[in-house]
Amino acid sequence: MSDIRVERLTKRFNETAALNAVSLDFPTGSFTALLGPSGCGKTTMLRLIAGFEAPSEGRVLFGEKLMADPQRQVPPEARGVGVVFQSYALWPHMDVAENVAYPLKARHVKQGEIAARVGAVLEIVGLNGFEKRRIEELSGGQRQRVALARCLVADASIILFDEPLANLDMHLRSSMVDAFRDIHRRTGATIVYVTHDQAEALALADRVAIMSHGRLLQAASPQEVYRAPADATVAGFIGRGSIVSAVATGHANGTTTVEIAGHRITARSACGQAGPVKVLLRPEALRLSSEGMPATVLDSIYRGPVYEARLALPEPGQELLIDSAEALAVGQKVRVAVSDGWIIPGG
Ligand SMILES: Nc1ncnc2c1ncn2[C@@H]1O[C@H](COP(=O)(O)OP(=O)(O)OP(=O)(O)O)[C@@H](O)[C@H]1O
Numbered sequence: 612m613s614d615i616r617v618e619r620l621t622k623r624f625n626e627t628a629a630l631n632a633v634s635l636d637f638p639t640g641s642f643t644a645l646l647g648p649s650g651c652g653k654t655t656m657l658r659l660i661a662g663f664e665a666p667s668e669g670r671v672l673f674g675e676k677l678m679a680d681p682q683r684q685v686p687p688e689a690r691g692v693g694v695v696f697q698s699y700a701l702w703p704h705m706d707v708a709e710n711v712a713y714p715l716k717a718r719h720v721k722q723g724e725i726a727a728r729v730g731a732v733l734e735i736v737g738l739n740g741f742e743k744r745r746i747e748e749l750s751g752g753q754r755q756r757v758a759l760a761r762c763l764v765a766d767a768s769i770i771l772f773d774e775p776l777a778n779l780d781m782h783l784r785s786s787m788v789d790a791f792r793d794i795h796r797r798t799g800a801t802i803v804y805v806t807h808d809q810a811e812a813l814a815l816a817d818r819v820a821i822m823s824h825g826r827l828l829q830a831a832s833p834q835e836v837y838r839a840p841a842d843a844t845v846a847g848f849i850g851r852g853s854i855v856s857a858v859a860t861g862h863a864n865g866t867t868t869v870e871i872a873g874h875r876i877t878a879r880s881a882c883g884q885a886g887p888v889k890v891l892l893r894p895e896a897l898r899l900s901s902e903g904m905p906a907t908v909l910d911s912i913y914r915g916p917v918y919e920a921r922l923a924l925p926e927p928g929q930e931l932l933i934d935s936a937e938a939l940a941v942g943q944k945v946r947v948a949v950s951d952g953w954i955i956p957g958g
Pocket residue numbers: 624627628629647648649650651652653654655656807
């Protein structure tokens with residue numbers, strides 16, 4: 612069994628609750644991204660799962676087996692977990708093959724088997740032929756691949772990644788994203804992946820867990836956190852968009868009619884709220900039109916291939932973000948048609 616369960620997991624450092632009563636299941640074979648701003652508790656959660664920290668309250672279980680509660684701890688080396696860090700944590704005086712072979716040597720695996728397994732994992736990470744290279748002769752991306760190979764060689768059914776791409780440039784990041792996807796497919800391991808990069812989380816994971824101030828805000832598929840964020844913090848953190856005040860006036864067949872700036876639009880909602888609500892409008896659901904909400908252009912920035920424009924609605928402080936094929940002039944009067952909106956729960 613390689614599913615992970617954390618139950619009301621809390622970690623306090625002095626007075627700070629780095630993690631505050633978080634409960635979450637990581638099903639066998641799932642790929643979960645822990646996403647959130649700096650200091651939200653992602654790394655603390657990962658370290659508690661790995662066994663580098665002990666919980667203040669709550670429990671960590673692998674399958675039915677208790678790994679940690681405030682009284683008892685299974686040590687990290689007995690958990691059968693592979694960890695890949697941002698800093699690679701390689702041995703600089705060893706070559707690539709020696710670094711990758713290290714976990715097998717520590718377990719006294721036979722020499723012939725070590726060579727075969729090292730060759731196989733170097734092949735997976737695209738580093739065959741690099742066996743004798745020294746670590747300092749490798750690029751950042753290659754070093755991260757060595758760290759990945761060293762983690763894979765141990766055949767762990769749980770792999771934890773702590774911002775593994777944070778030190779790499781954009782081009783390398785995207786090629787490594789492909790490598791991680793491939794590794795998940797090949798190994799079927801349960802993966803927990805810490806990142807503060809939402810694009811990376813949406814591209815890689817089958818589930819995204821968004822955290823803020825030590826609490827879990829939402830855990831759902833990438834599509835769901837984008838389309839139906841659980842609150843305004845998640846909405847602001849995932850993707851682009853604007854949140855506007857509106858009044859819900861009617862509810863039918865799972866959709867709600869809301870009024871924004873005197874115009875009626877149809878929005879999706881979790882629970883059919885009535886009265887004042889907050890509505891998330893993504894740029895792809897907005898289009899300049901001859902009719903629709905009146906707005907004034909505040910600015911228009913070329914993002915390639917489109918211009919991203921900020922528009923002011925008549926009510927003070929209400930703004931929209933829209934993509935336009937053409938540049939818009941500041942102060943220009945436009946109208947905006949809305950094809951979709953999401954009423955933020957509890958907003
Ligand atoms: N060993 C420690 N001692 C004291 N405070 C700590 C310790 N480790 C973490 N913290 C605090 O706990 C909170 C959560 O830290 P954590 O490293 O889990 O956040 P994070 O979401 O991983 O952030 P980042 O993306 O910056 O790595 C922060 O306020 C941090 O300062």
